[in-house]
Amino acid sequence: MGSTGRALKPKVLGMGFALMLLASACSKSTASSGGDSGYSYGNSSTGSATSAEPSDTGSAGETLSIDGQMVAVHGTADASGQTSVKVEADTDDGQNYFSPTVVTGTPGQTVTVQLENASSTVPHNFSVDGSDVNVDLKPSATDSVKVTLPASGSVTFFCEYHRAAGMVGQLSVG
Numbered sequence: 267m268g269s270t271g272r273a274l275k276p277k278v279l280g281m282g283f284a285l286m287l288l289a290s291a292c293s294k295s296t297a298s299s300g301g302d303s304g305y306s307y308g309n310s311s312t313g314s315a316t317s318a319e320p321s322d323t324g325s326a327g328e329t330l331s332i333d334g335q336m337v338a339v340h341g342t343a344d345a346s347g348q349t350s351v352k353v354e355a356d357t358d359d360g361q362n363y364f365s366p367t368v369v370t371g372t373p374g375q376t377v378t379v380q381l382e383n384a385s386s387t388v389p390h391n392f393s394v395d396g397s398d399v400n401v402d403l404k405p406s407a408t409d410s411v412k413v414t415l416p417a418s419g420s421v422t423f424f425c426e427y428h429r430a431a432g433m434v435g436q437l438s439v440g
């Protein structure tokens with residue numbers, strides 16, 4: 267009995283893990299910046315239209331897997347019971363993104379997406395996977411388009427110019 271020569275095999279941490287640690291250590295912290303949302307909606311609209319506004323509730327560095335990519339979450343908006351929802355396309359420090367990243371609502375709900383390209387220099391686009399929704403947004407342009415939320419699960423919306431760079435979001439029903 268008794269085996270001899272038990273080799274010690276050092277366990278090497280994966281590169282990916284090390285990178286994750288690095289990334290979380292570097293996540294930008296903009297503490298104590300009150301009221302930096304930049305949203306200011308006038309109350310001049312008439313009628314009973316209601317609009318969901320993105321809620322950017324802290325949690326900096328939150329990511330979500332959308333369209334097969336890990337993307338930074340720039341807020342979530344709940345469109346349940348609303349007739350419209352605002353979605354901004356923007357570019358910050360070379361990063362192209364939508365805000366909110368996730369729009370939730372009820373199964374099959376139709377909602378008007380009020381689009382705004384918040385960048386004054388970069389053209390964007392709003393398209394919904396599997397539908398004919400495809401809206402070009404010149405710099406600083408606004409537009410609106412009706413979308414139908416899925417019967418279940420979620421569908422991807424994306425900028426057709428920056429989809430591969432992670433400019434994607436999600437229409438999702440609970």
Ligand SMILES: [Cu+2]
Nearest residue numbers: 390391425428
């Ligand atoms: Cu874009």
